[in-house]
Amino acid sequence: MATEDRRSRRTRSALRRALVDLVLERGYAAVTVEQVVERADVGRATFYTHFSDKQSLYDDLVAALLADLAARLEPGDTAGPGFTGRPVHALFEHAEAEEATYRMVLRGDGDGRALRSLTDALAGAALRVFEDRVADQGLAPRVDLRVLARAWVGEQLAVLTWWLAEAGRPLPRADVVGMLADLARHGRWWATGFGDDAPDAPAGTDSSAPLV
Amino acid sequence: MATEDRRSRRTRSALRRALVDLVLERGYAAVTVEQVVERADVGRATFYTHFSDKQSLYDDLVAALLADLAARLEPGDTAGPGFTGRPVHALFEHAEAEEATYRMVLRGDGDGRALRSLTDALAGAALRVFEDRVADQGLAPRVDLRVLARAWVGEQLAVLTWWLAEAGRPLPRADVVGMLADLARHGRWWATGFGDDAPDAPAGTDSSAPLV
DNA sequence: ACCAGTTATAGACACGCTGTCCAGGAAAGT
C-alpha cells in the first residue's frame, strides 16, 4: 500500500538515472529514447507507459530537483547533516549532493528550460526577501530590487557552475560560499584589493573606468 | 570580386534569420531543417551545400556574434554611435543591437552551447583584466580572482537576460549599466539601503545572516 | 499459497525528418 508499485518506482528511477548519465555524456539533444531505455535496461514500450516523451522525463526530473531544493530552502528546516539554514549554503550543499543532475541543469541542457526554472525560482525568492527586508527596516534601496535579485542569483549560479561543473570543485565549499558573502557585503572593488573607499564614478557620462 | 558570390550571401543570411526567428518562436529543439528552408524560401538541397546540419548553422551564427562582440570590446575601438569603450556598456549596446540573436543565446537554446561560449569569453577577458590590474598596482586580492571573474560575468549576464529577454527593457540601458557599476563598487549590502559599514560576519561558522 | 490486478515486454506499424545524390536550369562574374 506504499504510494506506488515497486516495479514502477524501480523503472522510473532507472530511467531518470539513465537520462542524466547519457545527457552528461552526449548532451541532451543527442540522447534518444532508445538509448535511455537500453541504458536503464527497460523495454521501450515501458518507457511510454510512464512518460510521453524524452522531454517529459526530463521535466519530471527537474521538478523533483526543484521541489527538493525548495524544501531545503525553507527557513525552519534544519534537517540534514551540517545544514546551516542559510540559502547560499543550502544551495551549494544541495548541488554537491545532487552533483550529476546539477551539472546537467547548469550546463543548460534541454534548451535551458531547467536552468531558467532554477533561476526564476531563486530570483523570485531573493526578490521577496529583499522586499520584506526593505519594508521591515524602512530602508531606501539604492538599486532597483529586481535588478539586485537577478544580479545576486546570477552571481551565485555563475560561481556554482564554475565551481561544480567546470573546475571540478577546486576549493572547499565553505570558502566559495564565504567569497560570495564577502562580495555581497563589500563589492568587487574591495574584493580586488582596493581600499574601502570606492571611487565614485563621475556619475553620468564617460569615465573610462575599466570593466565598468 | 567581393569575398563571395551574392547568391551565397543572400542564401546564408536568409537561413540565419530564419533560424533565429523559428528558434524564438518554438525553441531550438523543435525547429527542423525543413522549417528553416521553407521560412528562408530556399531549397532543402541548398541548405546542405552551405551547412552540414542545423547545429552547424547555429554555430556559424553564434561565432559571428561573438566575433562581432569581441571587436566591440577591443580597447581601441571607438566606432559606432555613442560607443563608450567600456565593456559592460559595449555588451549591453551590442545586445540591444542584436536583440533577437541575444534572446536566443541568453535563453540557453541549443543546449546552452552558445551561452557557455559567451560566458567563457567574457569570464576569460575579465580574469585577464583583473590579473593585469592586480599585477600593475600591486594589489592583494581578497577573493580568488577566478571566482571574482565568474561572479562578475554572471551578474552581468543575469541582469542582461532579465532586462532584454524577460522584462522587455523596462529601464533605460544606461540606468541598468549604472546599477551594475554601483553594485560592483559598493556591494549588495550598500545597494539594499544599509549604511556603508557592512557588518562583518562572525567569520567562520553559523551567523544566520539571511541570504548569505 | 493463491488470486486478481497491475506492470513489463517484444514485435510490428506508419510517420516524419535527415542527409546524400543527381541532372537541369538560373544567375552570377568578367
Add this chain to the structure above:
DNA sequence: ACTTTCCTGGACAGCGTGTCTATAACTGGT
C-alpha cells in the same frame, strides 16, 4: 557572350518516434 558557380526539385535509404497488440511476469492483499 560565355564560363563558372550556385540553386533546385525529386528520389533514396536510414533512423528515431509514438502507438498498439497480445502475452508474460510480478505485486500486494487475502
